[in-house]
Amino acid sequence: MKPQLEIENLGKQHATLADAWLFRHFSASVTEPEIVGILGKSGQGKSTLLRILGRLDKASQGSIRLQNKDLSLWEPEAWRMTMSYVAQQPVMLPGTVGDNLRITSVLHQRPFDEKLAKDYMEQLALEHLDWDKSAAKLSGGEKQRLALIRSLLLRPQVLLLDEVTSSLDMISKQAAERLLIDLHTRAGTTLLWITHDLEEARTACNRIWFMANGQLEEDSPSQSFFRSPHSAAARDFLNHPTSSAMAATEVQA
Amino acid sequence: MTYSSFSLWFAFAFVLIALLLSVWQKLGLEKEIAIGTIRSTVQLLVIGYVLQFVFHSNSTWFIVILIVMMVTVAAKNAASRGAQLPGIFWRIAFSLLITEIITMGLLVTFKLITPTPQYLIPMSGMIIGSSMVVCGLYLNHMNRETESARGEIEALLSLGATPRQAIQGVLKRAVKASMIPTFDTMKTIGLVQLPGMMTGMIVAGASPIEAVRYQILIMLTFSSSAAISAVLISLVSYRLWFTREAFLRS
Numbered sequence: 001m002k003p004q005l006e007i008e009n010l011g012k013q014h015a016t017l018a019d020a021w022l023f024r025h026f027s028a029s030v031t032e033p034e035i036v037g038i039l040g041k042s043g044q045g046k047s048t049l050l051r052i053l054g055r056l057d058k059a060s061q062g063s064i065r066l067q068n069k070d071l072s073l074w075e076p077e078a079w080r081m082t083m084s085y086v087a088q089q090p091v092m093l094p095g096t097v098g099d100n101l102r103i104t105s106v107l108h109q110r111p112f113d114e115k116l117a118k119d120y121m122e123q124l125a126l127e128h129l130d131w132d133k134s135a136a137k138l139s140g141g142e143k144q145r146l147a148l149i150r151s152l153l154l155r156p157q158v159l160l161l162d163e164v165t166s167s168l169d170m171i172s173k174q175a176a177e178r179l180l181i182d183l184h185t186r187a188g189t190t191l192l193w194i195t196h197d198l199e200e201a202r203t204a205c206n207r208i209w210f211m212a213n214g215q216l217e218e219d220s221p222s223q224s225f226f227r228s229p230h231s232a233a234a235r236d237f238l239n240h241p242t243s244s245a246m247a248a249t250e251v252q253a
Numbered sequence: 254m255t256y257s258s259f260s261l262w263f264a265f266a267f268v269l270i271a272l273l274l275s276v277w278q279k280l281g282l283e284k285e286i287a288i289g290t291i292r293s294t295v296q297l298l299v300i301g302y303v304l305q306f307v308f309h310s311n312s313t314w315f316i317v318i319l320i321v322m323m324v325t326v327a328a329k330n331a332a333s334r335g336a337q338l339p340g341i342f343w344r345i346a347f348s349l350l351i352t353e354i355i356t357m358g359l360l361v362t363f364k365l366i367t368p369t370p371q372y373l374i375p376m377s378g379m380i381i382g383s384s385m386v387v388c389g390l391y392l393n394h395m396n397r398e399t400e401s402a403r404g405e406i407e408a409l410l411s412l413g414a415t416p417r418q419a420i421q422g423v424l425k426r427a428v429k430a431s432m433i434p435t436f437d438t439m440k441t442i443g444l445v446q447l448p449g450m451m452t453g454m455i456v457a458g459a460s461p462i463e464a465v466r467y468q469i470l471i472m473l474t475f476s477s478s479a480a481i482s483a484v485l486i487s488l489v490s491y492r493l494w495f496t497r498e499a500f501l502r503s
Contacts, residue, residue, distance in 0.1 A: 015503075056407050058500055076499035081413035091404035094422060107414050147408070154412055 004190060005030040005053075005083075005158060010062035012048050022048055024061065026216045028209060030158075033188040035181070037195060037205030037222065041237065044211040046194045047088070050160040053192065054085030066158075081108070084156040088163040088194075090147035092138065098131035100146055104154045113153065120149040123179045125172060140167045148176060152183065159183075161193040165200065177204050198238070202226050210234050265290070308370045316370055320377050324349045327385035334392040337502070338493040345388050348485040352384045353377055356478045365470060376471070379450065383435065383475045384482035391431035391486055398423045399494050399501065406501055416495045424491050428483045435479040439472055448472075 011024030022045035030036065038046050051057040053064065055076050064071045066083060074082075093100050101121075105112035121127050124145040129138075138146065144167050151159065161180070165173045181204055183189050192209075195201050201208060201222065208225040210218040212233035218225060229235050268290045275282040307315040328346035335341040357377060359365075366372040399406065402423050409419035442448060443465075450471060454464035494502055 054411055055498070056410060056500065058496070058498060076410075077413050077415055080411055084413070085407075085411040087404070087408065087411075089404065091408045093405060093408065103409075104412050107409070107412060107418055151412065 004032065004067065006063075006065040007053075008063045008065075010049070010052065010064065011060050012045060012052065012057070013060040021060075021214050023211060023214045023216075026062065026211075028216060028219050030190055030192075033184060033190045034207055035184050035191045035193060035205045036207045036209055037193050037201035038209045038211065039195070039198070039201055039237070040211035040217075044214070046211055047162050049211070050085055050162050050192060050194060053083060053158075054160045055079050055083075056085055081154060082156055083158040083160060084151050084154055085160040086148055086151045086162060086164050088166060090140075090143040092135035092143055092146070095135060096132050097129050097135050097138070097146060100135050100150050101131070101153065103150060117149065117153060120152055120179065124149060124175050141169060141172055144168060145172060145176065152179075155187070156189070158190045158192065161191055163194050163196065165195070165197070173200075180204070198226075210237070212237065304370075304374060307374065311370065316373055319374055320353065320381075323378055323381045324353065327381050328388075331385045331388040331392065334389050335396065335490075335493075338392075338490070341392070341490060341493060344489045344493070345385075345486060347489060348388060348482050349381055349384050351485055352478050352482040353381055355481055356380050356474055359477075360470075360474065375450075376474075379471060380474060380478045384478050387431050387435065387479045387482045388486050390434065391427050391483055394427035394430045395423070395490075395494065398427055403501060410499070410501070416492060416499050419501075420491050420494060424487050428487045431483045432479050435475055439476065442468075442472060 006029045008027050009024075010026040012022045014020040014022055026049065038049070040046055048057060052059045055071070066074065066079065071079065093103055101117045102112050104110075118127070121129065126142060126145055126149070129142065129146075135143070135146065144164060148164050159180075165176050168176060177200060180191055180193075184191055193201075193205065205222045208218065208220055208222050209216055210220075210225065210229070210231070210233075212231070217231045217233050218229060220230065225234065226238070229238060268286060271286050272283055274280070275286060303319070307319060324346055327349055328342055331345050332342040357373065357380070360376065361368045366376060399420070406419045406423065410416075448468055448471070451464045451468040454467065455461055496502060
């Protein structure tokens with residue numbers, strides 16, 4: 001099968017420090033629909049990687065091919081509709097909840113799938129929300145779920161998820177995970193998912209990209225990564241008190 | 254009352270007051286005051302002689318050259334607020350020129366002014382000057398708004414919006430904000446301030462009614478020139494806030 005997404009020798013230089021790289025020599029590919037967990041300590045360039053893949057930022061070196069076509073040959077809009085970035089900090093567009101839900105159909109002049117929107121709202125426990133309510137007045141968790149639904153209604157083939165469950169309570173978080181896994185299973189959507197929640201990565205992801213030391217340190221199936229990580233940096237990361245505590249807390253909860 | 258060139262020298266006493274106050278209060282503005290005084294005096298004297306020459310020559314070419322000079326200086330001044338945007342000078346110059354052509358075209362067509370240098374040049378100066386302020390305000394607002402609404406713009410880009418769709422909300426707010434001062438001035442004119450042109454005409458001996466008639470014409474002209482220049486500059490410049498690859502510039 002032809003690779004869906006190929007990343008070759010990708011690198012990003014620091015904006016302020018000359019000759020310093022946030023990460024470089026990043027090469028990986030996704031050949032079939034997968035859920036890839038992107039792990040690593042803060043400051044390794046995980047969000048920047050997703051922003052580059054979502055064409056919101058420019059790589060300093062390397063190439064990206066989607067559906068066997070180089071990034072430069074794609075129209076930016078078509079690329080972003082195929083591979084869409086969902087930010088960690090949810091931004092509500094001016095207007096109501098309904099305006100935010102309808103935005104993709106307005107932008108692309110296609111019929112609004114109200115049934116699907118209602119279904120997603122229900123799955124993420126937002127069915128109680130009045131669609132005429134100002135989106136700016138929602139709570140942080142509600143905004144994050146609404147932003148996720150807004151992107152799902154675009155129906156991209158690849159979703160770039162930047163800690164999209166980080167500000168959700170446990171029940172909402174599990175509902176979001178279920179919805180995303182179901183979407184992957186049903187529609188074959190590939191998810192590239194940054195998370196600091198090791199339990200989430202362990203249960204939801206098929207594969208792990210572990211970033212450390214300014215590079216892709218490890219690219220392994222999820223089970224193998226958590227059972228026997230190859231690199232010293234990954235072992236250190238998984239044994240780190242903060243990581244273990246994080247995972248343990250999640251398991252207990 | 255008239256005064257001679259000699260008596261004009263006494264007007265420099267006002268500058269002396271400013272200088273003495275600056276020295277006394279240790280404001281350190283002496284250099285600024287001196288440069289400002291010399292520049293404004295020299296510039297006004299030069300333009301006075303240039304205008305006198307153009308009025309006497311009655312040549313269309315001189316009028317065109319003067320207007321092009323005004324547009325160039327105004328565009329350069331407004332463009333300094335968008336130095337990070339490649340090609341902004343030409344876009345502003347284009348907007349100012351089109352605004353000038355449309356506004357002056359209507360004034361002459363409707364016979365609101367006589368197409369002589371005495372009317373064309375001062376009116377052009379006022380229209381270009383007011384449009385320059387509108388363009389400068391627009392750039393200020395756009396710079397501030399694109400930064401504060403970066404999340405909104407990028408959220409829309411991530412949903413497959415074109416740069417135009419993504420920046421539309423910000424653009425609208427900037428166009429509106431750049432036009433508001435013109436309309437605010439219209440609301441208070443005559444109550445709070447007496448505009449320079451009207452004051453000048455009255456001082457020069459014209460009847461207040463005649464002066465007011467011209468001032469009304471100018472204010473109404475400003476309303477359309479503000480709208481034309483703000484909308485034009487927004488249409489031709491919004492893409493500059495994005496790179497060629499459609500990233501929002503940082």
